[in-house]
Amino acid sequence: MEKFLRKKKDLAITGGFAKWYDKNSREHRRGELAAYAREIAGSIQDGAAVLEVAPGPGYVSIELAKLGDFHITGIELSADFVEICKANARRENAAVDFVQGNVSAMPFAPERFDYLFCSAAFKNFHDPAQALREMHRVLKPGGKGLIIDMNKDTTTAARKAEVDAMNLSGFERLFMAFSFATFLRDGAYRKGDFAEMLAASPFRDWRIAEHGVSLSVYLQK
Ligand SMILES: C[S@@+](CC[C@H](N)C(=O)[O-])C[C@H]1O[C@@H](n2cnc3c(N)ncnc32)[C@H](O)[C@@H]1O
Numbered sequence: 001m002e003k004f005l006r007k008k009k010d011l012a013i014t015g016g017f018a019k020w021y022d023k024n025s026r027e028h029r030r031g032e033l034a035a036y037a038r039e040i041a042g043s044i045q046d047g048a049a050v051l052e053v054a055p056g057p058g059y060v061s062i063e064l065a066k067l068g069d070f071h072i073t074g075i076e077l078s079a080d081f082v083e084i085c086k087a088n089a090r091r092e093n094a095a096v097d098f099v100q101g102n103v104s105a106m107p108f109a110p111e112r113f114d115y116l117f118c119s120a121a122f123k124n125f126h127d128p129a130q131a132l133r134e135m136h137r138v139l140k141p142g143g144k145g146l147i148i149d150m151n152k153d154t155t156t157a158a159r160k161a162e163v164d165a166m167n168l169s170g171f172e173r174l175f176m177a178f179s180f181a182t183f184l185r186d187g188a189y190r191k192g193d194f195a196e197m198l199a200a201s202p203f204r205d206w207r208i209a210e211h212g213v214s215l216s217v218y219l220q221k
Helices: 015-028 030-041 059-065 079-091 128-138 156-165 170-181 183-187 191-199
Strands: 049-053 071-076 096-100 113-119 139-150 205-211 214-220
Touching: 015 030, 015 079, 030 059, 030 113, 030 139, 049 059, 049 128, 059 071, 059 079, 059 096, 071 079, 079 096, 113 128, 128 139, 128 191, 156 170, 170 183, 191 205, 191 214
Parallel strands: 049 071, 049 113, 071 096, 113 139
Antiparallel strands: 139 214, 205 214
């Protein structure tokens, strides 16, 4: 799967951009992130061990912690985001164990997690084939995963609806519309790319759904 190796290294979000991303997620994406948490909670039992890969500021895991008695871990490349995640979890009284690490070499024993979630990050991974191998390794047999990321084949109308839903104004609205139309889309995968990567991965049970500007990749080990 060398074809999908990224030229750049894994793209950690740090510094002032991490702070802006946190604020934007808190103020304009909480509904979307809370909906992801509800979808996860609907797929697992109390007591489940859940891993969020690349949580950014951590709001999906934080929302999930409020929905049940789960053991939640988040692994994030950016040390700045790990600090932000910890502060956010403390403020919201959410029990989540955020650690720094790379999806390509996760510091977890095999078959540790019942469920794995990853949003808006898969396209940032330098070696997506290795990321899939690691995701498979840390899932228990029968464990499930959900990867959500932008669809390169998104339409102008879907991108506009996504930006509208964030309720932004002024420069932030223009920046978000520009990001979706340019560098985010340029870096995104098509449904067929995911199918190709999954066919070469250890996962045998998967399906891909298209919605809005995104693809949802449902995995089972
Ligand atoms: C666009 S943010 C998405 C954050 C969050 N999941 C969301 O939905 O808002 C992408 C995240 O992936 C992280 N990241 C990039 N490469 C990574 C890797 N190899 N391992 C773990 N995290 C990584 C970045 O630091 C960043 O926090």
